[in-house]
Amino acid sequence: MASVLEVPSDTTFVSAGPMVPRPFVVKRFRKETDDTFTLELEPKEGRSRFVFGPGQFNMVYVYGVGEVPISISGSPSTPGLIHTTRAVGTVTKAMAKLKKGDIVGIRGPYGTTWPVKEARSHDVVIVAGGIGLPPLRGAIYEILSNRKDYGKVVLLYGVRTPADILFKDELEQWRARFDMEVFITVDRAVSEWRGNVGVVTTLISKAGFDPQNTIAMIVGPEVMMRFTALEFIKRSVKPDSIYLSMERNMKCGIGLCGHCQFGPMFVCKDGPVFRYTQIKDLLVKWEI
Amino acid sequence: MSTLMTYRIEHDALNELIQELRKEKYNVIGPTPRGEAIVLDEITSALELPIGKTDEQSPAQYHLKDRTDKAYFGFSAGPHSWKKYLFPPILRLVTASGNGSDLQISDDASKPNEEEKYALFGVRACDLSAIHIQDQVFGDGTYKDPAYLRVRNQAFIVAVNCTRAGGTCFCSSVRTGPRARVGFDLALSEVIDNEHYFIVEVGTERGEKVMSSVSRRPAGDTEMEKADRLIRAAAQLTGRSLEPDNTREILYQNTEHPRWDVVAARCLSCANCTMVCPTCFCATVEDTTDLTGTEAQRTRKWDSCFTMDFSYIHGGSVRPSARGRYRHWLTHKLASWVDQFGTIGCVGCGRCITWCPVGIDITEEFRVIRETYLMTSRVSSTKEATHGNS
Numbered sequence: 001m002a003s004v005l006e007v008p009s010d011t012t013f014v015s016a017g018p019m020v021p022r023p024f025v026v027k028r029f030r031k032e033t034d035d036t037f038t039l040e041l042e043p044k045e046g047r048s049r050f051v052f053g054p055g056q057f058n059m060v061y062v063y064g065v066g067e068v069p070i071s072i073s074g075s076p077s078t079p080g081l082i083h084t085t086r087a088v089g090t091v092t093k094a095m096a097k098l099k100k101g102d103i104v105g106i107r108g109p110y111g112t113t114w115p116v117k118e119a120r121s122h123d124v125v126i127v128a129g130g131i132g133l134p135p136l137r138g139a140i141y142e143i144l145s146n147r148k149d150y151g152k153v154v155l156l157y158g159v160r161t162p163a164d165i166l167f168k169d170e171l172e173q174w175r176a177r178f179d180m181e182v183f184i185t186v187d188r189a190v191s192e193w194r195g196n197v198g199v200v201t202t203l204i205s206k207a208g209f210d211p212q213n214t215i216a217m218i219v220g221p222e223v224m225m226r227f228t229a230l231e232f233i234k235r236s237v238k239p240d241s242i243y244l245s246m247e248r249n250m251k252c253g254i255g256l257c258g259h260c261q262f263g264p265m266f267v268c269k270d271g272p273v274f275r276y277t278q279i280k281d282l283l284v285k286w287e288i
Numbered sequence: 289m290s291t292l293m294t295y296r297i298e299h300d301a302l303n304e305l306i307q308e309l310r311k312e313k314y315n316v317i318g319p320t321p322r323g324e325a326i327v328l329d330e331i332t333s334a335l336e337l338p339i340g341k342t343d344e345q346s347p348a349q350y351h352l353k354d355r356t357d358k359a360y361f362g363f364s365a366g367p368h369s370w371k372k373y374l375f376p377p378i379l380r381l382v383t384a385s386g387n388g389s390d391l392q393i394s395d396d397a398s399k400p401n402e403e404e405k406y407a408l409f410g411v412r413a414c415d416l417s418a419i420h421i422q423d424q425v426f427g428d429g430t431y432k433d434p435a436y437l438r439v440r441n442q443a444f445i446v447a448v449n450c451t452r453a454g455g456t457c458f459c460s461s462v463r464t465g466p467r468a469r470v471g472f473d474l475a476l477s478e479v480i481d482n483e484h485y486f487i488v489e490v491g492t493e494r495g496e497k498v499m500s501s502v503s504r505r506p507a508g509d510t511e512m513e514k515a516d517r518l519i520r521a522a523a524q525l526t527g528r529s530l531e532p533d534n535t536r537e538i539l540y541q542n543t544e545h546p547r548w549d550v551v552a553a554r555c556l557s558c559a560n561c562t563m564v565c566p567t568c569f570c571a572t573v574e575d576t577t578d579l580t581g582t583e584a585q586r587t588r589k590w591d592s593c594f595t596m597d598f599s600y601i602h603g604g605s606v607r608p609s610a611r612g613r614y615r616h617w618l619t620h621k622l623a624s625w626v627d628q629f630g631t632i633g634c635v636g637c638g639r640c641i642t643w644c645p646v647g648i649d650i651t652e653e654f655r656v657i658r659e660t661y662l663m664t665s666r667v668s669s670t671k672e673a674t675h676g677n678s
Contacts (some may be wrong), residue, residue, distance in 0.1 A: 012317065018431050019381045019586070020395040020574075042389070062582035063384055063391060064577040088602040103391040105384070233594060247600050248606065251573045254431035257591070258570030259598060264627030285543055287612030 018254050019060040021105025021163040022068070024049075024081060026098050032084060035283045036131065037096055038073065041081040044103060049081050053113030053140030055245060055273040061105030063092040069268070073134035075141035081106065084134035084166065094197050110253040111272040114139035115243060119215040122241075123151035125207055127228050129158050129200055129220020133166050135245050135272070136219050140174070147179055151214075154181045154207040158200030158220070161283065162186055162193050168226055181207065199232045200224060211236035220246040226283045230275045242276035292490045292656040295504040298509050299484040302360060303334035304472075305446070306409065312498065314407035314444055316331030317373055319366060324352050328368040331409065338363055345455035345638065347647030349477045361478050362409060364454025365637045369566035370408050370415055373421060374440050375433075381539055381573065397435040407444040410490075411472070413465030414457065420471055424629045425569045444494065447472035451479075451518035453525035456638030458651055461529035464635045466522045474499065475517035487515040501530040528641075530651045531658060532622075532632050538654075539623040540663040543615065547656045552611035554646045559592035561640035562617065563649075567633045570598070593617050618653060 013131070023044035030038045043049050052072055060083060061067040068091040074082025098104065116139055124143055128136050143150055154176065159165050165184065175182040178238040183203045186195035196203065200220070216232050220224045225244045232242055248260035248267040260267040263282045282288045297305070309316050310332070316333040321338045331337065336359045344351045345364060355362050380396045411419070419440075422529030426436035450459070450466035468475045472496035477487040479521045487507050490496045562568040572591035577584045591598060594613050599606035625633035634650065641649045 017381070017395045017398045017434050019397060019588075020393055021382070021384075022389045023393065025389075040438065061586075062383075063386060064575060064581065066575045067586070068572065070640070086602075101389050103386065103389060105391065105393060105412050154440065247601055247602050251591075256431060256433055256569070257572065258593065259572070259591070261593075261616070266626035266628070286615070287607040287609060288543075 019107070019252065020058070021067070021107050023103050024106045026102045026104065027080065028092075028098055029099055030280075033164050036086045036164075036166060037089075038082060038084040039098065039104075040074075041083070041104065042079075042185045050078065050109060051108035052076055052138075054116055055114040055135060055144050056109040056111050056138075057108065057135075057253070058106050058108030059250070059271060060091075060095065061107070062091050062094045062098075063103070063105070066091040067105070067251075068092060069110075069253055071135035071245070072104065073137045075145075076139070077145060079179070082138075084131075086131045086237075102163075107253060108270055110270075114142075114217050115215060116142045116274055119143070120146075120149040121151065121213075123154070123209040123212055123214040125152075125154045125156065125204075125209050125216045126134070126142070126201055126215065127156045127218040127220070129130055129224045130160065130164060130218030131166075132221075132224075132245075133157060136217060137167070141215060144174075144177075145182065152207075152209050154177065154201040154209060155183070156200055156207060157182070158187070158203070158224070159184070162190055171187045171192065176218055179182075183207065199227075201228050204228070204231050204235065212238070215240060216242045218242065222283060223244075229280070240275050240277045243273055244276060245272045246274060246277075246279070247272065261274065290493075293499075294495065294507045294512060295488040295499060296489065296507040297361070297486050297502060297504045299358075299486065300334075301503045302337075303488065305498070306331065306334055308501050309407040309409070309444060309446075310497050311501075312407075312444075312583060314405055315403050316409050317370075318405045318409035319361075319363070322354065326352065326363050326366040327351060328366070328370065328372065334360065337361075337372075337410070342452075343454075344644045345457075347641050347649050348644055349455075349647075350642050357480050358484065359478060361448045362452060362474070364450070364452065364457060365412060365414065365639055367564055367639065367643060369410060369564065369637070369639065370419060371566050371569075373404075373406050373408065374419065374443065375422060375426065375436055375569065377590045378616075379435060379588045380585055381588050384584045384586070385582055398438075400438060404439045405442050406439065406555045407446065409446045410476075411445055411447045411468070412450055412459075412637070413447065413468040414635040415566050416445070416468050416471055417464035417635040419445075421567045421629065421631060421633060421635070422569060425567075426630075430516045431525075437529060444498075445472045445474075447475040447491075449515070449519050450475040450522045451477065451515075451529065453522045454638055456528065456641040456649075457636055458526055458528040458638060460523040460526050460635040462532045462632065462636040466526075467519050468604065477519060479511065479515050479518065481514070485511070487512055492660055528638070528649075528651045530634065530636065530654055531620075532634075534661075535622040535625075535654075536626050538658050539619045542657050542661060543619075544626055545657050545660060545667055547653065547660075548611045551614050551648060551653050552609065554648055555594075555610045555614045556644060556645060557593040557594045557610050557613060560643045560645060561650075562592040562594060562641035563590065564643045565628050566635060566637055566639070567621075568592075572597075593620070617652065621650070622654060625665070655656070 447468035
């Protein structure tokens with residue numbers, strides 16, 4: 001049987017079962033904030049990693065502890081594999097203790113991607129809430145590396161407190177560009193904070209975009225995504241030009257374990273990136 | 289398929305068939321009495337079948353009884369289903385060994401073992417449909433389950449047509465039985481009047497090959513007709529029914545139906561229904577290490593959408609209430625399954641009704657919601673009609 005891990009860029013790698021992780025080495029561990037960190041990984045056997053699209057995720061296995069779905073936060077066009085996550089559960093807490101040279105298992109890439117190709121010649125508004133920025137970073141890289149193909153590019157980023165801001169240096173670089181706008185807001189400010197305070201939807205009015213010609217990409221808590229989508233629609237953005245990324249419990253990542261069901265969808269393979277119109281009716285129901 | 293034969297074998301030739309399968313190195317799995325139930329297990333002779341046994345089933349009730357005859361298949365679906373062999377309850381996926389900077393991973397689930405060449409002996413029509421449904425789940429998507437397909441592809445299937453309606457089943461309404469139509473190597477119909485024999489329908493070349501060593505003769509028209517009559521009678525005697533059409537519309541439009549609260553007040557979230565269901569396919573993965581920490585295993589285990597852990601993400605369970613979990617199960621079974629796999633996920637075996645400790649009946653729960661749907665759609669179509677006429 002052909003392995004699902006076989007990828008065009010890496011024909012020498014053969015694995016039989018879709019549930020078998022491939023060893024990757026930790027090249028760099030970086031603490032981002034108090035409870036978030038970034039892992040830079042490379043395949044253990046010096047061969048190239050798989051091809052992936054922005055928005056996809058991997059199942060990351062920590063030896064003896066378990067496996068969790070984590071979105072890829074690096075660029076699809078540069079080597080190496082980057083994951084940024086928050087230490088919240090057994091596995092991510094174990095990941096937070098990894099150091100350079102340690103090995104993790106990787107299965108993937110899985111799931112749908114951000115519509116970076118369809119977004120060409122459109123304005124792009126990217127909205128991230130908290131730990132929702134890493135799954136969007138690959139899309140930002142892709143758009144910036146083909147910047148001239150897009151209209152306006154705006155990032156709206158909401159976090160709880162200034163200390164929770166991820167990728168600070170990079171945000172500064174993006175903000176310094178003349179061809180990208182970055183707006184950040186916090187739920188609770190500290191005295192040094194000179195920026196916006198309030199929920200991320202309040203930033204939408206600051207972002208000048210052409211509603212008829214805008215693609216929106218949103219990641220955050222479900223309620224935040226829902227209200228952000230509604231705010232865009234209120235401003236005449238087409239509902240099927242709005243995309244968001246869902247999160248559910250996942251044990252396999254390949255549509256077999258049943259855990260990630262969201263109505264008729266399997267978030268792992270029909271998502272995580274969905275068009276708003278695909279799931280809008282489900283978003284308003286409890287316990288789907 | 290017109291070249292395939294139909295035979296008559298005498299009841300004592302059934303053992304010849306089992307021995308022939310064993311000679312072909314099949315591990316023959318069949319129904320056999322254990323304690324107070326008829327379960328599925330390895331059998332080595334026809335004497336291990338539940339001869340002269342039957343079951344009485346009703347919501348939350350299962351009792352084994354003696355029959356007045358020596359029927360081999362005079363009972364209905366028991367607590368086990370064949371998924372326990374094709375999709376084992378516990379399966380080691382991966383063994384990993386190493387320390388920090390080293391990690392060796394072996395693909396255990398892809399390793400064949402000798403025992404898994406199964407002859408599934410006595411598969412009812414409902415369960416045969418369930419196998420076909422799981423074939424789609426595990427073998428028809430972008431990603432396939434290699435362990436399932438390996439076991440499934442070598443399995444020899446001896447179906448048995450039902451000549452008796454069980455107490456909780458409803459195959460004829462969901463169009464899966466009582467007669468096995470496709471996907472078997474051999475299909476048996478047991479006839480007992482003044483004689484005791486089986487009509488054996490051959491479904492495949494390999495079925496024919498096995499039959500060639502069994503005492504048999506071509507079945508006569510009257511004998512076949514007799515078997516047909518018994519099967520038709522079983523269909524007519526079925527007490528329950530579930531209307532399988534428009535399930536998506538009915539359930540998607542009734543996510544807030546008050547009946548969900550009524551059933552949630554009874555449901556214990558025990559997960560029995562999902563364990564006995566022959567199509568439920570959810571699984572989790574468990575991680576263990578040995579005491580020294582040098583070897584770790586990843587084991588797949590059956591899981592159930594009725595547990596809180598099932599949908600847990602940081603911050604809590606997506607479906608914390610029994611209402612949400614029961615609604616998810618029933619809606620998946622009858623509605624979203626259609627979106628996912630093109631068919632409902634219920635085959636009418638009745639196991640979830642029998643083995644529910646409080647006797648929740650899927651046909652009854654769905655019927656109530658369906659009636660609301662029919663009533664409201666009748667009201668709205670009447671309104672439309674009136675509107676159109678005025």
